[in-house]
Amino acid sequence: SxxxxxxxxxxxxxxxxxxxxxxxxxxxxxxxxxxxxxxxxxxxxxxxxxxxxxxxxxxxxxxxxxxxxxxxxxxxxxxxxxxxxxIHMKGRMIHLGEGKLKSHPYGVFGECIYSVxxxxxxxxxxxxxxxxxxxxxxxxxxxxxxxxxxxxxxxxxxxxxxxxxxxxxxxxxxxxxxxxxxxxxxxxxxxxxxxEYISHAYLELTIPPRVNDKGEKEFAMDPNHLHIWPRHSFMMIALPNRNKSFTCTLFMPFENFDAIRTEDDLMEFFRKYYVDSIPLIGEDQLKKEYFRNPRGSLMxxxxxxxxxxxxxxxxxxxxxxxxxxxxxxxxxxxxxxxxxxxxxxxxxxxxxxxxxxxxxxxxxxxxxxxxxxxxxxxxxxxxxxxMRSNVVKPWFLLRKRIEETLYWLFPTGSIVPLYTMVSFSTIRYSEAVQRWKRQGFLLNVIGMSLLTAGTAASIYIGYYRFRRV
Ligand code: FAD
Structure with a gap:
């Protein structure tokens, strides 16, 4: 045969x-x-x-x-x-402005995604x-x-x-x-x-490696994070490369791109929204890449x-x-x-x-x-x-914290963060979303209860102190 x-x-x-x-x-x-x-x-x-x-x-x-x-x-x-x-990326590094950074791990058990x-x-x-x-x-x-x-x-x-x-x-x-x-x-x-096309376009920029005192190349930022500069209606992200550079992607509506016509416009925009990235990219390189690199549409x-x-x-x-x-x-x-x-x-x-x-x-x-x-x-x-907006909102962060704590306490329980289901498992996307919707109600109830309890406790303590004065 x-x-x-x-x-x-x-x-x-x-x-x-x-x-x-x-x-x-x-x-x-x-x-x-x-x-x-x-x-x-x-x-x-x-x-x-x-x-x-x-x-x-x-x-x-x-x-x-x-x-x-x-x-x-x-x-x-x-x-x-x-x-x-x-390169392992274990969380998001949020660039809040004025050089403030905040790390949000992706998984409660140290799971990571990989930049390739x-x-x-x-x-x-x-x-x-x-x-x-x-x-x-x-x-x-x-x-x-x-x-x-x-x-x-x-x-x-x-x-x-x-x-x-x-x-x-x-x-x-x-x-x-x-x-x-x-x-x-x-x-x-x-x-x-x-x-469906979205209103945002993307453009890539580079953060080159930094040369240290010994003359060796090193990453200019923490390489084990996906860096995000959320600015509500637009954002920039950066992923590390093996040659110790980062590739940044600027996502922004087409009209915002169009509004930046000159090098001065560009620098004014970057000084306002992404000031900490200017020394990392380098002013000359920023100007060169911004006007040279193509803008891609997204759909x-x-x-x-x-x-x-x-x-x-x-x-x-x-x-x-x-x-x-x-x-x-x-x-x-x-x-x-x-x-x-x-x-x-x-x-x-x-x-x-x-x-x-x-x-x-x-x-x-x-x-x-x-x-x-x-x-x-x-x-x-x-x-x-x-990514561009919710990651800095207190209610979103509170819910996320509760979700992660419950998952950490009961890893085989019914609450699993959406990101974990999508990025660290192979379960069907449709099943992940059904579970996420079910647990969303519970998280809202717990979140609201915590907020109410917190508010009541603050009022009580405030009142008690006031009476003693
Ligand atoms: P493509 O990569 O588009 O490949 C199609 C190929 O077909 C091309 O090589 C093209 O030349 C060829 N081709 C086209 N027409 C013909 C023809 N008529 N005859 C012969 N050949 C043809 N995905 C992730 O999972 N993680 C990410 O972090 C991520 N980041 C992204 C960031 C950006 C800015 C973008 C735009 C996409 C990102 N993606 C990401 C999505 C990812 O790039 C795509 O989903 C992936 O490339 C799809 O692969 P594909 O092979 O289906 O299509």
Missing amino acids: TSLQETVPKRRVAIIGGGLVGALTVLYFAKRGWQVSLFELREDLRVPENKKNLSHRSINLALSARGLSALKNITLGLDEKILEHV EREILLELLLNTAAKSTNVKMYFQHQLKRCNFDDGTLELENKKTGNPFQDSADLIIGADGAFSVVRTQLMRVVRMDYSQ SIKCKPYHYKDRAVIIGDAAHCMVPFFGQGMNCGFQDVEILNGIFDEYEISSVQSNDKLALALEEFTKIRHPDAITICDLAMYNYIE
Whole structure:
């Protein structure tokens, strides 16, 4: 039977998009024994001279439990290899203004998230994929259109400008927010689709390493925190890099960006809102980077279904693009791949064309994943307000403190902080939010009781003292 297995042609999967999610998908399908072709529009970033052409999209990212779980399940030790390249962030460091700092740990048991550079992570995934004999990777190949029913793909070789044709049994769209595979799916399925731009744009700046007395490079701020400068209607954050620099991201409405026209405007703005960051970034570098670096827009995309018969499926940002304020876009995309793989196991989808359950498996993926994707898109939007504004409000902080204390006292109890459920566990996003809503009522009651008791005690003490005077 082994020789029979070897002669039966393997199923072919075409993965469109070699970003983080597409690259991980390659690994999963290579492991399942499929014939994998990856088509990526951009150049191969593993080639040194291509590095200068890299797009400017978020230099580093926060990796957490969901992403790590998907990495762990694919190749023995891949997660550990990646963990060698990360920096632990154990909490948020709030920059309150006038140089005042406040640390808020992420987890009560010392849990942390990890800052990882996009380029390093992608390179590791692509290098691992290149080791498989059943993987072919085509860079500078752009998908133009496809016919799902006969599996044909029409691409353009961007290097030569020539058309390129291929075909596959299954087409996976991991081609990001502006997915061509999704647009093609819309022609053959009744897809519900919504897209929302937020008013904020983002721009990246750098805090370079500081040189100490011994001439060694060191971090200019505490590297084991995600730094936040919350300023209500806008904010800046900074994540550490392995070369001891930080990448700052300034999030602000487009009109605020537009209002800063000159270097003087910029310095006046920074002196007003981010004064402690000026010596860290350096005035000259701030002026250079602010006017040179691109501004990115941010949006949220929801759609359904994600699949077409046994022919196509979309994952990652192509299926659910979210604003970056929960640090979950990539993590959620990685979890898509792990879940899709789990469903393939459950439906016993093999690498040879011997069964007919693939359509059911893809349908199951939409059914399982859609409620969770919608939930995290909404949560990311909610965190957009929490990060820039709520983190300095007394009521928010009191509730958070009660929540954390209860979780610390009763770790297996019914109260688990939302952040813990989203970032340090792999439970379904939809289940996390249901639990969070249930416990929210209880936290409000406890918070109000504490406030009432505190107020009553202050009045009583005040009155008692007053009488004695
Ligand atoms: P992409 O990364 O967009 O990759 C899609 C790929 O497809 C690209 O390489 C593109 O060139 C290719 N492609 C597109 N069209 C075609 C075509 N027609 N043919 C061939 N190839 C094509 N997530 C986190 O988990 N943590 C964070 O901390 C975090 N921070 C973020 C900060 C910012 C400012 C932003 C904007 C996003 C952040 N994210 C974060 C989200 C994360 O970047 C995305 O969710 C993730 O990159 C999605 O990966 P993807 O592979 O689905 O899509």
